[in-house]
Amino acid sequence: MIKVGILGGGQLGRMLLQAAANYPVKTYIMENDDACPAAHLCHNFTKGDITNFDDVYNFGKNLDAITIEIESVNEEALEKLESEGVKVYPKPSALKIIKNKILQKQFYKDNQIPTSDFVITQNKNELNQHQNFLPAAHKVGKGGYDGRGVELMKTTADFAKGFDAPSVLEKLVHIKKEIAVIIAVNDKGENALYPTVDMVFDQRLNLLEFQISPADLPEKVLWKAEAIALKVVKDLKSPGIFAVELFVDIDNNVLVNETAPRVHNSGHHTIEANYSSQFDMLWRIMLNYPLGCTEHILPAAIVNLLGAEGFNGEAHYEGLNEILQLDNVFIHIYGKKDTKPGRKMGHVTILSKEKQELIHQANRIKHTLKVVSKM
Amino acid sequence: MIKVGILGGGQLGRMLLQAAANYPVKTYIMENDDACPAAHLCHNFTKGDITNFDDVYNFGKNLDAITIEIESVNEEALEKLESEGVKVYPKPSALKIIKNKILQKQFYKDNQIPTSDFVITQNKNELNQHQNFLPAAHKVGKGGYDGRGVELMKTTADFAKGFDAPSVLEKLVHIKKEIAVIIAVNDKGENALYPTVDMVFDQRLNLLEFQISPADLPEKVLWKAEAIALKVVKDLKSPGIFAVELFVDIDNNVLVNETAPRVHNSGHHTIEANYSSQFDMLWRIMLNYPLGCTEHILPAAIVNLLGAEGFNGEAHYEGLNEILQLDNVFIHIYGKKDTKPGRKMGHVTILSKEKQELIHQANRIKHTLKVVSKM
Numbered sequence: 001m002i003k004v005g006i007l008g009g010g011q012l013g014r015m016l017l018q019a020a021a022n023y024p025v026k027t028y029i030m031e032n033d034d035a036c037p038a039a040h041l042c043h044n045f046t047k048g049d050i051t052n053f054d055d056v057y058n059f060g061k062n063l064d065a066i067t068i069e070i071e072s073v074n075e076e077a078l079e080k081l082e083s084e085g086v087k088v089y090p091k092p093s094a095l096k097i098i099k100n101k102i103l104q105k106q107f108y109k110d111n112q113i114p115t116s117d118f119v120i121t122q123n124k125n126e127l128n129q130h131q132n133f134l135p136a137a138h139k140v141g142k143g144g145y146d147g148r149g150v151e152l153m154k155t156t157a158d159f160a161k162g163f164d165a166p167s168v169l170e171k172l173v174h175i176k177k178e179i180a181v182i183i184a185v186n187d188k189g190e191n192a193l194y195p196t197v198d199m200v201f202d203q204r205l206n207l208l209e210f211q212i213s214p215a216d217l218p219e220k221v222l223w224k225a226e227a228i229a230l231k232v233v234k235d236l237k238s239p240g241i242f243a244v245e246l247f248v249d250i251d252n253n254v255l256v257n258e259t260a261p262r263v264h265n266s267g268h269h270t271i272e273a274n275y276s277s278q279f280d281m282l283w284r285i286m287l288n289y290p291l292g293c294t295e296h297i298l299p300a301a302i303v304n305l306l307g308a309e310g311f312n313g314e315a316h317y318e319g320l321n322e323i324l325q326l327d328n329v330f331i332h333i334y335g336k337k338d339t340k341p342g343r344k345m346g347h348v349t350i351l352s353k354e355k356q357e358l359i360h361q362a363n364r365i366k367h368t369l370k371v372v373s374k375m
Numbered sequence: 376m377i378k379v380g381i382l383g384g385g386q387l388g389r390m391l392l393q394a395a396a397n398y399p400v401k402t403y404i405m406e407n408d409d410a411c412p413a414a415h416l417c418h419n420f421t422k423g424d425i426t427n428f429d430d431v432y433n434f435g436k437n438l439d440a441i442t443i444e445i446e447s448v449n450e451e452a453l454e455k456l457e458s459e460g461v462k463v464y465p466k467p468s469a470l471k472i473i474k475n476k477i478l479q480k481q482f483y484k485d486n487q488i489p490t491s492d493f494v495i496t497q498n499k500n501e502l503n504q505h506q507n508f509l510p511a512a513h514k515v516g517k518g519g520y521d522g523r524g525v526e527l528m529k530t531t532a533d534f535a536k537g538f539d540a541p542s543v544l545e546k547l548v549h550i551k552k553e554i555a556v557i558i559a560v561n562d563k564g565e566n567a568l569y570p571t572v573d574m575v576f577d578q579r580l581n582l583l584e585f586q587i588s589p590a591d592l593p594e595k596v597l598w599k600a601e602a603i604a605l606k607v608v609k610d611l612k613s614p615g616i617f618a619v620e621l622f623v624d625i626d627n628n629v630l631v632n633e634t635a636p637r638v639h640n641s642g643h644h645t646i647e648a649n650y651s652s653q654f655d656m657l658w659r660i661m662l663n664y665p666l667g668c669t670e671h672i673l674p675a676a677i678v679n680l681l682g683a684e685g686f687n688g689e690a691h692y693e694g695l696n697e698i699l700q701l702d703n704v705f706i707h708i709y710g711k712k713d714t715k716p717g718r719k720m721g722h723v724t725i726l727s728k729e730k731q732e733l734i735h736q737a738n739r740i741k742h743t744l745k746v747v748s749k750m
Binding site for chain 1: 390393398400667696700706708710
């Protein structure tokens with residue numbers, strides 16, 4: 001059986017391993033926490049540091065293929081593994097570009113991919129040269145993840161919160177919508193696009209409310225989004241799964257926000273809503289099977305289940321029974337022992353032909369299901 | 376987290392564990408083969424003999440709940456575990472009835488549940504007293520499973536193949552169709568029925584060709600089937616998942632063939648085709664959540680993937696790439712290292728609104744996908 005390893009053992013690894021059990025494949029996970037969500041679902045678990053060269057190299061050297069569930073992995077080890085014949089998804093060359101927000105922005109610019117204007121700052125002081133660039137977002141080049149490593153710069157007073165390390169200052173766009181396109185690419189360069197996803201934000205709190213697929217946008221805007229996302233992925237020249245997050249501005253311009261070279265939160269609904277899920281698709285790519293069908297079985301919404309504010313400790317899911325009574329709702333709890341504010345603890349998928357039903361149930365779930373800690 | 380154990384680590388355990396990863400639950404498997412399909416997907420694997428009292432008792436005594444994926448388990452140990460407060464799905468009292476073909480037939484008779492006529496034989500010699508009962512099926516009371524332990528008695532010459540142990544001789548029915556109804560029952564006695572499944576046989580070879588859900592039957596026959604299946608399950612007085620297999624005879628009478636007190640091959644399509652799969656449903660029951668929705672998202676067919684005749688050894692899946700190109704098809708390969716003739720190696724689910732499309736793809740899969748051994 002083909003041996004495939006995953007660097008990282010969080011919820012993405014967990015859902016990858018759920019999908020892997022449909023295929024003949026031997027699975028390996030490396031993560032520094034042996035109680036992580038994916039640890040018990042693989043054939044072989046290795047406790048190790050995914051940012052450490054030796055750990056990654058030793059983990060990967062006897063595998064046929066290796067993938068990641070987080071960008072912050074040791075890319076030098078992946079390069080060495082690739083040079084020795086291990087297939088790496090995504091290729092280290094693509095990962096390198098994406099991992100560093102500076103290189104990523106430069107890549108969009110070099111390839112004439114529409115993205116918001118930006119300048120590069122080497123340290124916090126340099127922000128003072130860019131007062132005319134505000135309002136903007138300051139994003140640290142290396143090490144940012146999942147909302148960390150980003151600060152909003154509305155006025156010069158915000159410069160104090162800036163990063164004192166190589167960073168990108170991105171001009172804010174007048175956003176009408178945020179959308180995401182997930183694209184699968186196999187070793188032959190063939191690709192398959194999933195229907196575009198609407199990311200619906202709470203404007204007041206700037207928090208992701210829920211995601212709806214397919215996105216509700218004029219056809220021309222959708223075509224533009226798909227063409228741009230496809231160009232990003234083609235220019236990255238790597239097989240794998242890619243999630244391209246885009247802005248649609250008030251003039252219906254489409255701009256790339258950022259790209260993830262892996263399975264992604266904006267594609268979790270594909271488990272139930274699409275013929276081949278993003279997780280299934282990555283196995284098809286790594287096992288050298290044909291690409292799957294990305295079409296919807298039914299339209300879907302996703303609600304993320306985040307640790308509630310003010311609760312730290314052993315997770316308890318308030319309102320779960322009420323939500324499990326809904327007919328068209330699918331619960332995914334990631335099995336993390338402890339909750340903390342904002343931690344991704346699970347997600348809920350809703351299927352329905354009716355957009356109003358998707359929104360109605362998404363709101364109901366958001367107001368009913370809470371991750372708290374035991375008293 | 377609640378601790379739940381499964382006796383047996385085959386494909387049913389494997390699919391149960393895929394579903395378990397959506398919920399907060401600690402999973403345990405016992406099986407005598409540590410390379411079995413489910414071994415690597417649980418939190419704790421115990422190598423042990425599921426028919427041995429001590430093995431089962433020691434495995435179960437620290438668990439909150441325990442279930443089975445095969446009937447041939449040590450029921451005395453389950454009784455003791457139940458008496459000590461471990462929840463057992465199904466209850467040992469129900470398992471006891473079903474495990475023994477004689478008790479099972481007697482149970483139907485005692486509860487006025489329609490089933491084919493039968494007589495009990497204590498040994499092979501007694502068959503000679505029942506020449507007028509032919510044609511019939513001789514089924515051994517204990518230890519039969521998956522086609523084993525059943526012999527057709529068309530003429531007295533077949534008596535030589537009969538079982539020399541307590542058995543049931545069942546009068547053959549003029550079957551028009553075989554169907555199955557899967558029913559979920561929770562601890563409160565609430566139940567949920569899945570749509571009835573048509574089991575389509577190759578009449579010449581007496582081999583299951585494929586299964587289609589929902590079944591194509593007159594409404595009155597469906598109602599009868601559902602009512603009878605529900606009576607079986609209610610009279611068994613146990614929570615769990617139950618698959619009731621029924622015959623529809625040429626006069627549209629509905630007769631119970633047999634019942635399985637567990638997740639069942641006739642319900643595998645529910646993974647993709649129904650809102651709550653049979654595997655999801657069993658976790659809902661064991662974790663004391665509300666029952667799920669048994670409705671179809673789309674109608675479905677299942678093709679079983681059996682080891683081809685004449686091949687023994689390391690499994691190889693011929694035609695897999697061709698089948699993976701079909702848009703509406705879902706592959707489940709159970710990860711068994713070796714194939715042998717007739718061994719259940721996987722299944723394929725097809726989704727479509729159109730019955731003709733389901734049949735067309737099922738036939739295509741049957742003629743394309745073969746489990747052989749490497750040369």
